[in-house]
Amino acid sequence: MAVPKKKTSSSKRDQRKATWKRKANLQAQRALSIGKSILTGRAEGFIYPQADAEDEEES
Template structure:
C-alpha cells in the first residue's frame, strides 16, 4: 500500500519560497538595467546589433 510522505515544515517551505522570490527580484533588476542601458545607448557590457534596414521591417 502507498504511504504518504512526511510533511515539509512551514519554515522550510517559506525559506524555499523566499529564496525563489529573491532570485526573481535580482533577475528583474538585471533585465531592467539592461533595458535602461539600451535606451540610453551606454551598452558596453554586451553586444547589441540594432537592425535599422527598412526593407526588412513589416509595416
C-alpha cells in the first residue's frame, strides 16, 4: 500500500530555491559579460560568425 512521503521542511525548500536562483543569476551575468565583450570587440573566448567586408558592400 502506498505511503505518503515525509514533508520537506521550509528551510530545505528555501535552500533549493536559493541555489536555483543563484545559478540563474550567474548565467545571466556571464551572458551579459559576453555580450559586452562582443560589442567592444574584445571577445577572445567566444566564437561567433562575422560578416565579411565583401558581404557588407553588396548589401
